[in-house]
Amino acid sequence: MPLVGSFAGASARAYGLGAGVALPGNFESIATTTLSSNQSTVTFSSIPQTYLHLQLRCSILGSVAAGNSAKMQFNGDTATNYSYHYLYGNGAIVASVSGTTQDSGYIEFTGNTTSPSANIMDILDYANTNKYKTVKGLEVFDMNGPTGYVSLNSFNWRSTAAITSIVVTAFSGTLNTNSIFALYGVKA
């Protein structure tokens, strides 16, 4: 299990890249979920197959003091078909971690109900049926006193299936009220 959850004390997290500039005319909103109550899971289903890439932009609030992690799974696949690499800093240390045969990719988010994380996850070539799927993420949060976290990361889903659904599930605790999950499609 990754990062944020293991953060208590000296910790860290990592990841980053992306967050580049899509051409404005090629960027379309697919669906958005704004939480009106604390929930453990957010789901995007029936994702249209008409784009080249997806971008999931999140502002996530939580209540696990040291920060939290959420699983990110595609097409309901909960088998050990994921792997990841992170580069991260927490204001004190810089570290890099990786994991193989994971049962999900991960999203890291704040343990605070007022200072949300910023997560920008690019899901590349998601509709392609000839190759595994790669996600790159930029994820940050800062809670002023307790901790901060910035990371560049990537995870891989070892399936050639087109991605038709995305499920984000809090590792522990919840995704809190007023969190926003917005899914966009990027056309070629």
Added chain:
Amino acid sequence: MAKTYEPISTQTLGTAPTTVTFSSIPQTYTDLVLVFNSKSTTLNYPFLTVNSDTGANYSRTYLAGSGSAATSGRQINPLFIYLGGDAGHDASNFNYNNIVHLMNYSNTTTYKTILSRANNASTGVDLVAGVWRNTAAITLIDLKIPSAGVFSIGSTFTLYGIKAA
């Protein structure tokens, strides 16, 4: 289909100011993205304030790579958000660029989180988390330079809005 990602305003500097301001920002988007390519008269690091708030209401955590070392640091209660750690302006070339994401900027319930990815091929690359501890909607952004420096003529700044469904 309605436009999702739209330019709000672009500035190409014809003078050399110490501050670049985007004001009267429309409240009709979900996120803002500020893209800029700039140079200065001295080696320095641009910083940001919002809504003209110069109080100790910000914080930041950064990850920086200089080419020889990776570092991470934090500032608690600063008067602004530095947008870089190793990537900063240089005085001779337009090597510096940055893409700053201001997430959920118009909501009036949560503090505002800013993600900055700065690059200078000569000095380094940075990722920054910045927070403005205020629940007010962001209506104004000031990009500034430390004293003794100015933004050089020819620097470009574009503010985009991203609208969720």
